[in-house]
Amino acid sequence: MEWFDNHKKLFTTAFLFFGILTLVVAVLPALYNQKNNKPLPGWYGLSPEAARGKQLFIANGCVACHTQQVREVEMDKVWGNRPSLAADYAVNKRTDFWRNTATLMGTERTGPDLTDIGDRQPSIDWHxxxxxxxxxxxxxxxxxxxxxxFMTKTNPTAGDKVVNVPAEFRDDQGGKVVATQDALCLVAYLQSLKQIKLPDGTTAPAFLYKREASAARGGGSGGSQEPDGKELFTANCQSCHQANGEGLPGAFPPLKGSSVVNGTDLQKYADIIMHGYNGRPGFGTMPPVGTNAGFTEHEVTAIMNYERSSWGNNAPKVTPEQIKAILSVVNLNNNK
Known part of the structure; x- marks a missing residue:
C-alpha cells in the first residue's frame, strides 16, 4: 500500500493517533478530576512556613521513602482513621511551570506513612x-x-530553638544545637499533615481484609482477648519514652521509676495518656496520644499494666472497669 510506503503519511498518522490517545486517556481525565475533586471543607491550607517546608520535603528526597497514602486495607489503619480519598490530594499542584507535581503519595514505604503524622506525633522536639x-x-x-x-551556637538567643541532643550523638561537645529556619519549616510541614475529617453524615470507605484478633492475647484461648500492652506501647509511646522506658534527658521523661506510672493517682495517669501533658519543666509537650488513636478503656488498661510492670516497675494492675469509670470523668472534664 502506498500509505505504508509514504513515510510522511505514516509518521503523521502515528503522531495524530498518539496525540488523540494522550488527550483521551491522560489530559481529559486529569482536567475532569481537577474540576470535580475539591479539598474537604475542613482543609485549612498551609502556612507560609509549612509551604516552604513542603518544598524542603521534596528537595531532600523524603518522597522517596515516605508515602502519604492510606490504602483501604486493614494493615494501613495504623496510619490514619480512614482510607485516603481523591479530595485529600486536590490541593497538590505543579511544583512550578517547569516541574510537575511531586509524587507526595509516594512510590514505596521504606519509612512510615506520613498521612496523619501531625496528629500521631505533633511534638516539635521529637521531630x-x-x-x-x-x-x-x-x-x-x-x-x-x-x-x-542545624547549627551549633555557644550562646543561643531567646528566639533560637535549642534541640536537646544526647552527648553520644554529638561530634563536638561545645555549644548548643540550634534548629535553622529550614528545619523549623520542614517540621511545620510535617505537623500540618493531618487527615481531614469527613463532613457530617459522610460515610468513610471501609478498610478491607480485616485481620482476625489473636486468641492468644490476654488470657489465651478461652480467656479475655484484651489488647497487647507491649504492642500498643511500641506503636504509640516507644518513639519518645524509648524501649527501655528511660526516655531522653531534656526531651522526653522516663517511665522507669516514674511516680505517675507507679502511683495511685490513676485519674492523672489516664488523663496524660488520653489528653497529653505539658506541665513538666524541661520536657516537651506530650500529645493527646489516646484521643488521637481512639483508645477505649481496654487500650488504656493494657498500656498502663505494661508500663506498671516493666523496667523494674512493680505497681498493682488495673482493670478495664476501673479505667472506664475514670475515663468518663477525665473526658467530661476535658470537654468542658
Whole structure:
C-alpha cells in the first residue's frame, strides 16, 4: 500500500493517533478530576512556613521513602482513621511551570506513612531530634540524618530553638544545637499533615481484609482477648519514652521509676495518656496520644499494666472497669 510506503503519511498518522490517545486517556481525565475533586471543607491550607517546608520535603528526597497514602486495607489503619480519598490530594499542584507535581503519595514505604503524622506525633522536639539524627529516638532507624539543617551556637538567643541532643550523638561537645529556619519549616510541614475529617453524615470507605484478633492475647484461648500492652506501647509511646522506658534527658521523661506510672493517682495517669501533658519543666509537650488513636478503656488498661510492670516497675494492675469509670470523668472534664 502506498500509505505504508509514504513515510510522511505514516509518521503523521502515528503522531495524530498518539496525540488523540494522550488527550483521551491522560489530559481529559486529569482536567475532569481537577474540576470535580475539591479539598474537604475542613482543609485549612498551609502556612507560609509549612509551604516552604513542603518544598524542603521534596528537595531532600523524603518522597522517596515516605508515602502519604492510606490504602483501604486493614494493615494501613495504623496510619490514619480512614482510607485516603481523591479530595485529600486536590490541593497538590505543579511544583512550578517547569516541574510537575511531586509524587507526595509516594512510590514505596521504606519509612512510615506520613498521612496523619501531625496528629500521631505533633511534638516539635521529637521531630527536630529525629531530623538531627533519627537514631536518637528510633534506635533501629535506617533514615539518614540531616545535620545540615542545624547549627551549633555557644550562646543561643531567646528566639533560637535549642534541640536537646544526647552527648553520644554529638561530634563536638561545645555549644548548643540550634534548629535553622529550614528545619523549623520542614517540621511545620510535617505537623500540618493531618487527615481531614469527613463532613457530617459522610460515610468513610471501609478498610478491607480485616485481620482476625489473636486468641492468644490476654488470657489465651478461652480467656479475655484484651489488647497487647507491649504492642500498643511500641506503636504509640516507644518513639519518645524509648524501649527501655528511660526516655531522653531534656526531651522526653522516663517511665522507669516514674511516680505517675507507679502511683495511685490513676485519674492523672489516664488523663496524660488520653489528653497529653505539658506541665513538666524541661520536657516537651506530650500529645493527646489516646484521643488521637481512639483508645477505649481496654487500650488504656493494657498500656498502663505494661508500663506498671516493666523496667523494674512493680505497681498493682488495673482493670478495664476501673479505667472506664475514670475515663468518663477525665473526658467530661476535658470537654468542658
Amino acid at each position: 527536630l531530634a529525629h531530623l538531627y539524627n533519627p537514631r536518637i529516638v528510633v534506635k533501629e532507624s535506617i533514615m539518614p540524618a540531616y545535620p545540615w539543617l
